[in-house]
Each structure stands twice: as structure tokens, then as C-alpha cells.
Amino acid sequence: MAQRTTRDQTESNTATAGTGVRWTKQTKAFALRNLRAMLRTKATIIWGFGFPAFWYILTSLFFLPDAGDVGAATLADTKGATAVSLGLFGVLTVTLVAFASGLGEDLTAKRYRKLRSLPVAPSADFAGRYLAGVAVAAVSYALVLAVGWVDGASYTLRQPSSVLVVVGSFLLFALVGTSVAVLVIWLVEDAEIVVGITNAILLVSYFLTGYNGLVPGLLPGDSRWLVNVAPNSLAARLQAWHLTDLPKTVPAGTREAGLSPPSLPVSPAFVTLLAAWAVVLGVAAAVLMDRAVYSGEGGE
Amino acid sequence: MLEVVEFDADEGEITLLMGPNGVGKTILLSCLAGGLRASEGDISVLGDHPEATKERLSFMLQDTMLVDELTGRENVAFFRDLHPRSTDGVESVLDRLDFEVDALGQEVRDYSGGMKRKLELAISLNVDAPLFLLDEPTAALDMTTVETLHSLLAARRDAGETIILSSHLPGDADLADRIVVLTEDGVSAVGSPEDLLAEVPPVVLVEGPGDVSESVRDGRLFEGEIHRRGFLRADRDPEAVTDNTDGTAIQVRDPSYTDMFNYYVHLRGNQ
Numbered sequence: 001m002a003q004r005t006t007r008d009q010t011e012s013n014t015a016t017a018g019t020g021v022r023w024t025k026q027t028k029a030f031a032l033r034n035l036r037a038m039l040r041t042k043a044t045i046i047w048g049f050g051f052p053a054f055w056y057i058l059t060s061l062f063f064l065p066d067a068g069d070v071g072a073a074t075l076a077d078t079k080g081a082t083a084v085s086l087g088l089f090g091v092l093t094v095t096l097v098a099f100a101s102g103l104g105e106d107l108t109a110k111r112y113r114k115l116r117s118l119p120v121a122p123s124a125d126f127a128g129r130y131l132a133g134v135a136v137a138a139v140s141y142a143l144v145l146a147v148g149w150v151d152g153a154s155y156t157l158r159q160p161s162s163v164l165v166v167v168g169s170f171l172l173f174a175l176v177g178t179s180v181a182v183l184v185i186w187l188v189e190d191a192e193i194v195v196g197i198t199n200a201i202l203l204v205s206y207f208l209t210g211y212n213g214l215v216p217g218l219l220p221g222d223s224r225w226l227v228n229v230a231p232n233s234l235a236a237r238l239q240a241w242h243l244t245d246l247p248k249t250v251p252a253g254t255r256e257a258g259l260s261p262p263s264l265p266v267s268p269a270f271v272t273l274l275a276a277w278a279v280v281l282g283v284a285a286a287v288l289m290d291r292a293v294y295s296g297e298g299g300e
Numbered sequence: 301m302l303e304v305v306e307f308d309a310d311e312g313e314i315t316l317l318m319g320p321n322g323v324g325k326t327i328l329l330s331c332l333a334g335g336l337r338a339s340e341g342d343i344s345v346l347g348d349h350p351e352a353t354k355e356r357l358s359f360m361l362q363d364t365m366l367v368d369e370l371t372g373r374e375n376v377a378f379f380r381d382l383h384p385r386s387t388d389g390v391e392s393v394l395d396r397l398d399f400e401v402d403a404l405g406q407e408v409r410d411y412s413g414g415m416k417r418k419l420e421l422a423i424s425l426n427v428d429a430p431l432f433l434l435d436e437p438t439a440a441l442d443m444t445t446v447e448t449l450h451s452l453l454a455a456r457r458d459a460g461e462t463i464i465l466s467s468h469l470p471g472d473a474d475l476a477d478r479i480v481v482l483t484e485d486g487v488s489a490v491g492s493p494e495d496l497l498a499e500v501p502p503v504v505l506v507e508g509p510g511d512v513s514e515s516v517r518d519g520r521l522f523e524g525e526i527h528r529r530g531f532l533r534a535d536r537d538p539e540a541v542t543d544n545t546d547g548t549a550i551q552v553r554d555p556s557y558t559d560m561f562n563y564y565v566h567l568r569g570n571q
Contacts (some may be wrong), residue, residue, distance in 0.1 A: 022384055029381035033374070034365065040369040040407070110364045113335035117359040120383045172313075297336060 009271040030128020048140050050088030051149045076154035081240035083148025085212040088236045090140035095133040095177025104191030107299035122290040130178045162242035172278040179281035186288045206230040209233035229263045231277040307480045314457050317466040319482035325466035329433045333359035357431040360424035368409035385428045393422040434465040450475045470557035481564040489564040500555040500563045501531040510548025513559040515541045
């Protein structure tokens with residue numbers, strides 16, 4: 001009996017290990033497929049890579065103050081914060097719009113009739129698409145920061161933990177984008193309509209939060225707290241603080257740069273808040289991938 | 301859409317689902333594969349619910365599997381990683397189907413319809429499974445490739461694999477051990493190709509303006525490129541039908557698989 005229990009345990013462990021290997025393989029398959037498809041789609045190149053960088057250049061040329069008004073150092077930091085804001089705009093473009101477009105096309109083309117016939121883990125599908133989105137979004141983000149750097153933007157890691165905060169907030173924000181994409185897809189499966197809706201979400205979220213939280217003064221005074229709560233502006237302001245050398249007198253220095261009030265979200269509680277957004281939306285998206293797309297009949 | 305469908309497909313046989321466009325052959329195969337769910341009733345595949353048999357079957361779904369932005373090789377790799385029983389035989393299947401393996405490096409958007417079909421087939425057959433569900437595998441293929449595919453599928457059948465395929469091409473009847481004819485009302489006939497063909501009445505071929513509607517079943521003639529065709533009524537003498545003087549050429553012949561399709565879909569299916 002003891003021998004049998006041991007053998008059962010061994011088989012169970014082997015099966016678990018096999019499931020893990022299979023999940024990893026399937027995740028890789030979805031990641032590579034979607035990464036390649038996105039990189040070979042003109043819309044991704046134009047809107048995911050070109051447009052955020054172009055918008056940064058326009059902003060720098062027409063909307064940022066002169067060095068004579070705010071000082072060269074503050075202007076460099078402001079440019080850095082602007083690049084971060086528009087970099088995250090690019091991240092949302094990729095993870096929300098491009099992700100939703102890709103998933104919507106798969107549903108519209110009835111590809112899930114085939115995918116559901118395979119022993120695919122829905123979470124592997126979601127994770128693979130997420131990783132592809134992260135990879136493309138990272139290029140978009142880095143491109144805007146690079147354009148900013150050429151334009152004179154200054155980036156500085158404020159403290160050793162800033163690396164973790166910047167990378168972590170990037171990944172969390174990408175998860176928010178992909179999760180919202182799944183929610184939109186769940187509501188509207190048609191690929192063409194999905195692109196319109198996700199673009200609207202992208203632009204409305206950017207403008208309603210004062211350019212991703214960069215200019216909270218655009219909001220009515222009693223609504224400015226929103227920029228430290230909405231995930232897009234929260235991520236941008238977190239990163240702006242950790243990636244630039246904005247004057248350390250908070251909020252006075254950041255007021256000079258137009259970033260406050262409210263004060264920048266510099267405490268760990270705000271990282272937790274962004275993580276909460278990502279976890280709640282991510283779990284909802286993973287459940288929907290399972291119930292609506294795989295266990296249900298998504299695309300029909 | 302199919303309302304009622306009931307048939308058995310035996311293991312180690314090739315079962316052909318025949319029916320007109322839009323009758324629901326693809327939907328039925330998708331339900332068998334677990335890609336769709338039947339609104340009512342039960343489906344048993346290999347003795348289990350379709351959800352429990354995903355690892356033991358491979359499903360080819362025409363025109364929906366491939367991503368145009370990916371190369372043929374990348375599409376192959378994607379599906380190979382998703383099915384735990386995938387093998388490394390794609391290139392040998394493609395070679396048999398006369399697909400230039402070098403084209404695997406091209407994006408699928410540059411493929412012809414036939415190349416896409418061959419790639420979908422190779423991906424689907426590249427699985428070590430006891431059951432294959434193939435949705436119109438011969439559509440868009442040239443006749444030589446159709447023959448090759450028939451031979452390839454027959455070899456798999458001989459090796460003990462079960463194959464269910466759909467088609468509206470009468471030529472695919474040659475391949476099947478059993479034919480299930482589907483109409484909008486459900487299954488209109490089930491049997492071996494020989495048995496089904498034997499039940500089809502002689503065919504009246506009409507070339508010219510003559511009216512022979514009283515000599516054919518249901519008074520119905522099917523239009524063809526040269527002839528109109530109908531099915532001889534049981535109470536009519538073939539010689540009397542062909543004997544006419546108004547310049548219309550009338551012949552009575554044994555039925556072909558095309559006639560069999562018309563008979564079971566359009567005549568028997570309506571009864």
C-alpha cells in the first residue's frame with residue numbers, strides 16, 4: 001500500500017511537472033505568434049511606435065516652457081517626465097489597442113473554433129498574449145524615452161529601488177492594458193468596433209487625467225486626486241518621480257514642473273494601489289478568457 | 301442549420317459528411333472537436349464527451365487556422381507547441397502534397413488558396429492521434445493533389461486511425477467507407493458508397509427542349525453544363541423515355557456520385 005502511495009505520488013508529481021512544461025510551451029507559442037504578428041502589422045509600427053514619439057516631439061516643440069522661464073535643469077526633468085507620460089501612452093496603445101485588435105481578429109475569424117479543440121490552457125493564451133504585448137510595449141516605451149533623451153530630457157534613478165518600481169509599474173500597467181482589452185473584447189467581439197472603442201479609451205484616459213497625470217492642473221481642483229488613482233496617470237507619475245531628478249521639495253518642486261498638486265505618489269502605498277488595479281483587472285481578464293472565450297463560445 | 305443529427309462513425313474507418321454549402325458540416329465537425337457546443341443533445345467522441353478527448357483528436361478547420369502575418373513555418377511551430385501529441389512530420393506530409401518546402405519561409409499572406417489548404421492539412425495530420433476531423437480538406441486542391449491526399453488518408457485508415465471529413469465534392473465519395481448525407485433536416489442517408497449508389501435510380505440525361513418531367517421523380521430536372529438530369533421514375537420504361545421525335549436527345553444511364561449527391565440531398569432530403 002505504501003509502495004502504491006509512493007508511486008501514485010510520483011506519477012502525480014510527474015503529471016504536475018508535465019502540465020507545467022506544457023503550459024510554458026503553450027505560453028511561448030502564443031507569445032511568439034502574437035509578437036511576430038504585431039511587429040509585422042503596419043498599425044503597430046505607426047500607432048504603437050511612431051505616434052507616441054511623434055506626439056512627444058510635438059509636445060516638446062509647442063507646449064513645454066522655455067529654459068529661460070523654468071531653468072535648464074527643470075526643463076530637462078520636465079522633458080523626462082513628458083517622455084515617461086507619452087511612453088506609457090505608447091504602452092497602453094500596444095497593450096490595449098493592438099492586443100484587443102489581435103484577439104478580436106482571432107475571434108472574428110473563428111480561429112477559436114480550432115483553438116478550443118486543442119488542449120490549450122486559457123491562462124497560457126492570456127499570458128502569452130500579455131508577454132507579447134509587454135515586449136512590443138517595451139520597444140514603444142524605450143523609443144519615446146530615447147527621443148526625449150535626444151531632445152534633452154534628463155533621466156535619473158532616484159534611488160536603488162527605483163529600478164524595481166519602474167520595471168514593476170511598467171509590467172503592472174501593461175497588465176492593466178491587456179486586461180481592459182479582454183474586458184472590451186468580452187463586451188464587443190467585432191474586431192473593427194473593438195479598435196474604435198479601445199482607441200477611445202486610450203485618448204479619453206489620457207486627456208481626462210491631464211495628459212497621463214503630467215498636467216493635473218487641467219482637471220477641476222476637486223478632481224485632481226484622480227491623477228494619483230487612475231492607473232494610467234498613477235503609473236506615469238510614479239515613474240516620473242523615480243526616473244527623473246525633479247526637485248525634491250515635494251510638492252513645491254513638482255509644482256514648478258506642473259506636476260502638483262496633488263503631491264506625486266511617492267509612497268509604497270501607491271505602488272500597492274497600481275498592483276491592486278493590475279491584479280483585479282488581470283484576474284477578471286483571465287476568468288473571462290476561460291469562461292467567455294474557451295468554456296463559452298467566444299467569437300460565435 | 302442542422303436541427304437533428306444522429307449517426308455513428310466506426311473506429312478505423314473513413315466517414316464522409318456530404319451535404320450542400322451552408323448545411324452545417326463545419327458546425328457539426330466543430331462540435332465533435334469541442335470547438336463549439338451543441339445546443340441540445342449529446343455528442344460522444346471516442347466514448348467520451350468532446351471536452352475529454354481533445355488530446356486524442358486533431359481538427360482541421362478550413363480557412364481559419366493560419367495567421368497571414370506569420371510564415372508557414374511559424375504557423376506550423378505555433379500549432380506544434382499547442383498539441384502535446386504533435387510529431388515532426390509536417391515536411392514529409394507537405395512533400396507528399398507537392399508543396400514546395402522552401403515556401404515555408406514565406407508569409408502565409410503570399411500563399412495561394414491551395415497552398416494554405418495543404419499547410420492546414422499538414423499541420424492537422426502532424427499529430428499522433430486516433431481521430432482526425434477534417435473540414436473540406438479537398439477544397440481548393442487540384443485533382444492530382446486530391447488523389448494524393450486520398451491515398452495518404454487511406455494509408456492512415458489502414459493503420460487504424462479514424463477519419464471524419466466533410467465535403468461537397470462527389471469525388472471524395474471514393475475515399476469513404478461510410479457516407480453520411482446531411483440536409484437542413486438532418487441525416488438523409490447513411491451507408492457505404494456502393495450501397496448508397498445502388499439505391500439511386502437510373503439517371504435521365506436530357507439535351508434539348510423536350511419535356512420529360514413526367515418521366516422523372518418529383519418532375520425535377522437538375523441543370524448541368526450540357527444536360528439536364530433527372531431520376532427515372534420506377535414505373536417508367538427506359539426505352540420508352542428515350543424514344544422521342546422532337547429532336548431532344550435523351551439517354552438513361554447509371555448514376556454517378558454527382559447524381560447520388562443530388563438524389564440524397566435534393567430528392568430524398570426533401571421527403
